[in-house]
Amino acid sequence: MIRLDAVGKVFAGRDGSRVTALEEVSLDVAPGEFVAIVGASGCGKSTLLRLVAGLVPVTTGRVSVAGKMVDEPSAETAMVFQAPTLLPWADVLRNVTFPLRLMGRAGGDTEARARALLATAGLAGFETKLPRELSGGMQQRVAICRALLQQPRVLLMDEPFGALDALTREEMSLELLRIWQETGAAVLFVTHSISEAVLLADRVVVMSPRPGRIADIVEIALPRPRGFEQEGEPAFHAAAQRIRATIYNRAVPHAA
Template identity: 80%
Template sequence: MIAIEGVGKRFAGRDGGAVQALEDVSIAIRPGEFVAIVGASGCGKSTLLRLIAGLAMPTSGAVRIEGTAVTGARTDTAMVFQAPTLLPWADVLRNVTFPMRLMHRAGPGTEDAARALLARAGLAGFETRLPRELSGGMQQRVAICRALLQQPRILLMDEPFGALDALTREEMSLELLRLWTETPMAVVFVTHSISEAVLLADRVVVMSPRPGRVVDVVEIDLPRPRDFAQEASPAFQAAAQRIRAHIFRRPAAKLAA
């Protein structure tokens, strides 16, 4: 469904230098698949999501969705950014329904659906609050509801739970899995957390630091529905260990020193 084909992204620096953020990245994502992307800070994870979302163009290679090259934002793709990006003057409910209204897709049931999502995200009673009256984690949950209300076929999430405390993070992970089971959507989920990636994903793509390349793709064969009890299982531990080994790999000389 999503074909990332030999994608490279180079940024021109202000001093005339350039940063090769991504190099020769190829990933094929199936409809309805849950793919997690992990890698060190600065390895190009957000850049890759922005390319899939059509918010930036690759400098080499191509991103195709069902065979069509992505050239701009698409109505069937929704993104949750690394930092919540809410409209400061609009209350929670209007923030959540905003893209639907913008796309002329809002109908009689839209507001009820938004309220239901907010309730599932633990935000019932906050519908008329402004973003500045919410904590960072609550704002991020509003941004997640905003993306889910669109019932996207492709959901791009950039460290969506980064601002949440550990408990809320676990709750939101399981809620996301439930929603994903109910809705046929492909999810591309960027995270720093190896255990979060293994818990959620069908496959985990491991990226190397600059330039960002795919160093491994780990199939996660744990049964679904998943829960945190599975973290103790040998299959979970093996997958997490394999990913960790890539991320913390050091040049041999450094290890010997």
């Protein structure tokens, strides 16, 4: 569903300097697969998502979604940004339904589905509030609902739970898994939390510091549906250890 083929990205700074954000990144994500991306700040995770979303062009290599070269944003793809990006003048319900209305894809059931998603995200009763009347975490939950409502074949999530408190974060991550399993979207999910990556993903991509390259890809063989009780299992622990070892550049423990 998503194919990155030897992708490189170089940014030119305003002072003429060049930053190589990504180098030789190759990755295939299958339909319905959940792939998490972890790595140090500045290693190119957001850049990778933006390339797949068609928001910035690659410098070298190719990106395709569903077999089509990506050169602009597509209706197949929805993105949740690192910081919530809501329309300040539109209420919660209109923010969530905005992309579908913009694309002319809103149907008779759109509003009902939006209300149901908002309820799932703990936002029932806030449908007519403006973004500025919500907390940062609530705004981010609206942005997540907006992406899910589109039922995209490709869902790109850039630290979507970063602004949430720990409890809401845990609740939302299991809720995301439930909704994802219903929609069957291919997911690229950036997080700084190793345990969140292992809990959610089929595979965890570990990136090296700038220039970002893929340092390791760890298969997470835990059965689904996932739950927090699995955090106590040896397979969970081994995966997290291996990811940590790669990030901190230590020898990979024998068990991995």
